[in-house]
Amino acid sequence: MPGKTRRGLSSPLKQLDRDYLALGLEGSANKLGAGVIKHSPDGSVTVMSNIRHTYITPPGEGFQPRDTAQHHRDWIIKVIQDAMKQAGIEMSALDCICYTKGPGMGAPLQSVAFVARTLSLLYKKPLVGVNHCVGHIEMGREITGAQNPIVLYVSGGNTQVIAYSQQRYRIFGETLDIAVGNCLDRFARVINLSNDPSPGYNIEQEAKKGKRLLSLPYTTKGMDVSLSGILTSTEAYTFDKNYRPIDTGEEGTFTPADLCFSLQETVFAMLVEITERAMAHIGSKEVLIVGGVGCNERLQEMMGIMAKERGGQVFATDERFCIDNGIMIAQAGLLSYRMGFQTALSKSTCTQRFRTDEVAVTWRA
Known part of the structure; x- marks a missing residue:
């Protein structure tokens, strides 16, 4: 459900002069997610939308990369549309588009990264590649208030x-x-x-x-x-x-x-x-x-x-x-974007192996 979370903790992040909005896209495994997050000048963080669709296989079967990627391609437009509709904004209002760079399954990651690049070009919005693990951590810290x-x-x-x-x-x-x-x-x-x-x-x-x-x-x-x-x-x-x-x-x-x-x-x-x-x-x-x-x-x-x-x-x-979602990618991506980080289009790849400790967490003191 959309709603405000706790006031942000002290960090190197500069005081905002307006609301900042980010769209996050997640698809590293069988969960496909899109979410919109808002950072406000008063330090609050608002979950504007958080939509997810899961690829479910029959009992006794796992999910294969090719089939999972096809599921993501089939559903991603609707998931994004639902996220934007729930957030009540247009693409033009976004400050950046964030996507999962890795780690995860190759084919599903590539399917979502392709859509993120397309939206970036179409609406002239900066791209931010996000480490999946860091997304989990930053959303967990924000929601729970853990110091x-x-x-x-x-x-x-x-x-x-x-x-x-x-x-x-x-x-x-x-x-x-x-x-x-x-x-x-x-x-x-x-x-x-x-x-x-x-x-x-x-x-x-x-x-x-x-x-x-x-x-x-x-x-x-x-x-x-x-x-x-x-x-x-x-x-x-x-x-x-x-x-x-x-x-x-x-x-x-x-x-x-x-x-x-x-x-x-x-x-x-x-x-x-x-x-x-x-x-x-x-x-x-x-x-x-x-x-x-x-x-x-x-x-x-x-x-x-x-x-x-x-x-x-x-x-x-x-x-x-806690389950893979787009809003965690939006949260980590927007924190990174506010510190001046962007992913160049030529570098907007994805990788199955992306260590948690490879990421410079510049937004924390």
């Missing part, structure tokens, strides 16, 4: 523990193989859960029914985690269709819900551990959870218990802002 948190960024393609230092978001730890969202999504496909609204959400609902915690690998390596082994081990429990253990050392029977519960509990415990280690390292009392998996209430609960024990607190957003 200087340790960030746990958890999504389908990324798992990172991040802290800000000297105008960079520094990566303290990350996955050594697959991302947590990918881990959950792939297991959802193994047990044939629906992809509507998302496989991770349906894993969460199944986990609530689970009663038995099964033994699974727990792999933290310093500040990093490894998730491919736990996925393989959880899949091994499904080899017997009657759900009897095979070469696992477990006894008795269990249910698919028990597997979802066990996988979720173990993986989230690993994430809480490395986040707590980062908090101790820099003396932070705040944790900000961003990314699609950040909507998971059990993850928020477990992180909240840890933070409370340390005298801190957890900040998280709901599905409007």
